[in-house]
Amino acid sequence: MMNLDKLLRDNIRNLRPYSSARDEFSGEAMVFLDANENPFNQPYNRYPDPLQRELKEKIAGLKNCNVDQIFLGNGSDEPIDLLFRAFCEPGQDNMVTIDPTYGMYQVAADINNIEIRKVKLKEDYSFVAEELLARADERTKLVFVCSPNNPTANLLDKAEILKLIYGFDGLVVVDEAYIDFAPGASLLPELGQHENLIILQTFSKAWGMAGIRLGMAFASPEIIRILNKIKYPYNINILTQQKALELLELEEEKNKWVELLIEERQKLANSLEKFPFVVKVFPSDANFLLVKMHDARGIYEYLVENGIIVRDRSKVVLCEDSLRITVGSPEENAILIEKLNDLI
Structure with a gap:
């Protein structure tokens, strides 16, 4: 059994969190004189709900989970950072992850002065759980895997992820930012079975909400309480909460976007x-393709000159001479192909 209290940093365990006016009272009232707000310019004069209750109720219905299993952050980067701040002692603890993968794990670890131990993927971009577990020691608090992985685009083997979850005494973070493009593969339905599992998802990809910066972490209520304890009081602004509630009514349209993007991907x-x-062209379970090319940098620069921006991943381990190309609209994809045809 995982001992969550033992994993926590001492200062976080003993932290007395800030209590905002909206923590101490929630609901409707005739007059609000508790938060030193300007009484004019409603509704933007009021602080937002610090726990985003209405939005979480909507998300819980969509994701078939409980409200107390949801943490909402300013993008997925916020919960990534908070996990380091809650569980990893700077200069002492470490985390383990695959290589290559999403670069923010490295950045967040570096900012928090946490050693990062990388395990290189196989040539087919698969991983072996035992290799990650072998890199862990008594100071390893977190293991991060991204599935489908960025920038390799492949869904990781669920059986290997489960070996990590069962074999590791700390927290296993599975980043599912691209999971909507690999249907039926999410671990979210099994969340209640694994007390050390944290799942990250986002509204930036399938839902088309990258601009409002809203990410999700799903975990046990105990872990969610810790994240809420150390987050900034009003981390999700009122505009983001309102817009998300509005756009979450478009689930049918979102599903059509995903279906179209999967067709366009092929x-x-x-x-x-x-x-x-x-x-x-590597197989993809995401909304992008990793493409190995002759003179990838030259092709990248040619596309930039023609107003088409892709991502050069040539300096990333196992991605030498490769471009990462997001699947765009049919019209955008046609423009890309037309410009590449001019190189022949």
């Missing part, structure tokens, strides 16, 4: 494979 892969300078 069409784009088929088109790219025909170019003589393309070495390989």
Whole structure:
């Protein structure tokens, strides 16, 4: 059994959290004189709900989970940072992750002065749980895996992820930012079975809400309480909460977007494979393709000159000479292919 209290930093365990006016009273009233707010310019004069109750109720219905299993952050980067701040003692503890993967794990670890131990993926971008577990020691508090992984685009083997969860005494964080493009693969339905599992998801990809910066962490109520304890009081502003509630009514449209993007992903892969300078288009379970090319940097610069921006991942381990190409609209994908045709 995981001992969550033992994993916590001493100062976090003993922390007396800030109590805001909206923590001490929630609900409706005739007159609010408790938070030193300007009485004019409603509703923007009022502090937002610090626990985003209405929004979490909506998300709980969509995700088929409980409200007390949800943490909402300013993007997924906020819960990533908070996990380091809650559980990792700077200069002493460490975390383990795969390589390559999402770069913010490294950045958040570095900011918090936490050693990061990387385990290189196999040539097919798979991983072996035992290799990650072998890198862990008594000071390892967190293991991060991203599935589907960024920038390799592949869904990781669920059986190997479960080996991590069962074999590690600390917290296993599974980042599912791209899970909507790999249907049926989320671990969220099994959240209640694993007390050391934390799942990250986002509204930036499938839902088209990258601009409002709203990320989700799902975990046991005990872990969620810790994240709420150390977050800034009003981390999700009223505009983001309102817009998210509005856009979450468009689930049917979101599903159509996902279906279209999956179709376009395959069409784009088929088109790219025909170019003589393309070495390989890697299989994708995400909304992007990793494409190995001859002279990837030169092609990147050519596309930039023509107003098309992709991501050069050539300096990333196991991604040498590769571009990461987001699947765009049919019109955007057609423009990309047209410009690449001019190189032949």
